[in-house]
Amino acid sequence: MAHALHFSISLSPPPPPFLSKRLSSKPYACSARSPISSVHSVSPVSENGLPLSKAPAPVVLQPTTVDSGVMHVDVAMEVELRENGPRSSRRTKLVCTIGPATCGLDELEALAAGGMNVARLNMCHGTREWHRTVIERVRWLNQVKGFSVSIMMDTEGSEVHMGDLGGLTSAKAEDGDIWTFSVRAFNSHRPECTISVNYDGFAEDVKVGDELLVDGGMVRFEVIDKIGPDVKCRCTDSGLLLPRANLTFWRNGSLVQARNAMLPTISSKDWLDIDFGIAEGVDFIAVSFVKSAEVIKQLKSYIAGRSCESDVAVIAKIESFGSLKNLKEIIQASDGAMVARGDLGAQIPLEEVPSIQEKIIRLCRQLNKPVIVASQLLKSMIEYPTPTRAEVADVSEAVKQQADGLMLSGESAMGQYPEKALAVLRSVSLRIERWWREEKHNDNMELPDIASTSLESVSEEICHAATKMGK
Ligand SMILES: Nc1ncnc2c1ncn2[C@@H]1O[C@H](COP(=O)(O)OP(=O)(O)OP(=O)(O)O)[C@@H](O)[C@H]1O
Numbered sequence: 001m002a003h004a005l006h007f008s009i010s011l012s013p014p015p016p017p018f019l020s021k022r023l024s025s026k027p028y029a030c031s032a033r034s035p036i037s038s039v040h041s042v043s044p045v046s047e048n049g050l051p052l053s054k055a056p057a058p059v060v061l062q063p064t065t066v067d068s069g070v071m072h073v074d075v076a077m078e079v080e081l082r083e084n085g086p087r088s089s090r091r092t093k094l095v096c097t098i099g100p101a102t103c104g105l106d107e108l109e110a111l112a113a114g115g116m117n118v119a120r121l122n123m124c125h126g127t128r129e130w131h132r133t134v135i136e137r138v139r140w141l142n143q144v145k146g147f148s149v150s151i152m153m154d155t156e157g158s159e160v161h162m163g164d165l166g167g168l169t170s171a172k173a174e175d176g177d178i179w180t181f182s183v184r185a186f187n188s189h190r191p192e193c194t195i196s197v198n199y200d201g202f203a204e205d206v207k208v209g210d211e212l213l214v215d216g217g218m219v220r221f222e223v224i225d226k227i228g229p230d231v232k233c234r235c236t237d238s239g240l241l242l243p244r245a246n247l248t249f250w251r252n253g254s255l256v257q258a259r260n261a262m263l264p265t266i267s268s269k270d271w272l273d274i275d276f277g278i279a280e281g282v283d284f285i286a287v288s289f290v291k292s293a294e295v296i297k298q299l300k301s302y303i304a305g306r307s308c309e310s311d312v313a314v315i316a317k318i319e320s321f322g323s324l325k326n327l328k329e330i331i332q333a334s335d336g337a338m339v340a341r342g343d344l345g346a347q348i349p350l351e352e353v354p355s356i357q358e359k360i361i362r363l364c365r366q367l368n369k370p371v372i373v374a375s376q377l378l379k380s381m382i383e384y385p386t387p388t389r390a391e392v393a394d395v396s397e398a399v400k401q402q403a404d405g406l407m408l409s410g411e412s413a414m415g416q417y418p419e420k421a422l423a424v425l426r427s428v429s430l431r432i433e434r435w436w437r438e439e440k441h442n443d444n445m446e447l448p449d450i451a452s453t454s455l456e457s458v459s460e461e462i463c464h465a466a467t468k469m470g471k
């Protein structure tokens with residue numbers, strides 16, 4: 001039985017946040033044979049200063065019965081269903097990181113209309129107040145405009161990263177430039193070519209001669225001197241330094257597992273962010289730098305303890321050595337996984353990232369867990385309005401591998417063309433899904449048997465047969 005674990009369209013009211021936590025096997029739960037149905041009833045409420053003038057009159061579309069029930073979809077999906085029909089509607093869900101380029105109500109609405117299923121908030125950036133405002137705006141769009149966009153909160157985790165750039169959105173490091181990475185905090189004046197580092201042990205841990213990689217190698221430095229809390233580095237590969245970009249350092253070709261690799265996966269700041277996320281009713285918490293299944297179990301029981309009503313799903317970000325060592329247990333314990341290629345590519349040789357991506361997606365499909373492919377899918381679109389051919393091929397490959405979700409990072413958070421980048425993800429997903437249906441519909445996947453009694457085996461065989469007939 002082929003299992004492509006995409007998120008299902010809800011078949012029961014009320015319309016839930018999208019990227020539903022319910023899973024379905026391919027073909028998707030949207031297997032309606034009757035005409036497109038949609039229901040959304042909304043009221044023009046406005047909260048916390050959100051413009052009432054933007055609120056439309058309540059919309060109540062007539063429900064259409066789909067077999068035994070009523071299929072609820074949001075306005076964006078309704079348009080897609082009208083365009084493509086139920087069998088050809090997009091299955092691949094689209095996740096957009098929200099940042100300065102997209103935090104305004106109009107920009108969020110444009111993304112929602114363009115097919116954003118999940119808004120991701122990276123707690124590494126911005127204040128909780130900033131994140132709360134974005135959450136309120138998304139909720140407003142859902143309630144008033146009939147969208148169904150979920151919220152994913154992404155924890156900062158115990159990674160070494162740079163501080164802010166004193167208000168700058170980026171800084172260029174040129175070959176040969178000398179920069180200072182310092183564990184000193186700069187409250188007001190940051191000396192030129194100086195960057196703060198969040199990890200107190202940084203200056204002690206690095207050695208002269210180490211290679212320092214910013215953002216997984218987008219900019220490279222060589223450590224040339226250490227003076228107290230300051231580490232002097234010469235730029236060896238020029239590039240743009242972005243605020244709070246992550247830092248890894250390598251010695252004799254191997255990643256140095258800094259002392260902070262021993263720190264808990266969920267830091268005290270992360271726990272406060274998690275409390276904030278639960279209180280705000282986020283739909284997903286993505287946990288950075290997961291090393292073991294234990295931390296996922298701990299978080300899940302914490303969430304359950306905080307509120308028995310809460311159904312926040314926990315997504316394990318696979319982005320470190322530790323997560324690869326315990327991959328199966330981590331995925332089993334989680335509600336889904338993210339192939340976080342940005343940090344992963346800084347921890348393992350780059351050429352290994354594609355095969356690891358494929359392995360993670362396959363494992364998630366076998367274990368019936370949704371999986372998101374993240375980072376650098378359309379990186380050039382941060383600056384340019386069209387993607388490179390290679391980027392389109394990369395997105396296509398992720399859809400072919402049957403990832404459930406694709407994620408934009410800087411492209412939507414701080415890029416110049418967030419809506420265009422989303423449109424590319426959407427059109428490529430649709431095209432490749434069509435190709436999949438036309439060309440590869442007999443692709444079967446070995447799944448572990450789950451039946452333990454002969455009666456269950458009979459049920460399993462019936463499911464297999466039904467899936468084959470449905471294809
Ligand atoms: N809330 C925010 N406020 C300001 N800038 C942001 C915000 N979110 C993202 N950004 C900008 O967008 C860029 C990409 O964001 P994103 O969160 O995807 O990547 P990241 O910072 O490399 O972290 P991660 O490794 O967790 O993905 C960041 O480097 C930052 O410049």
Ligand SMILES: CC(=O)C(=O)O
Pocket residue numbers: 317319339340341342343344374375409
């Ligand atoms: C998304 C993320 O955290 C990464 O790719 O590293």
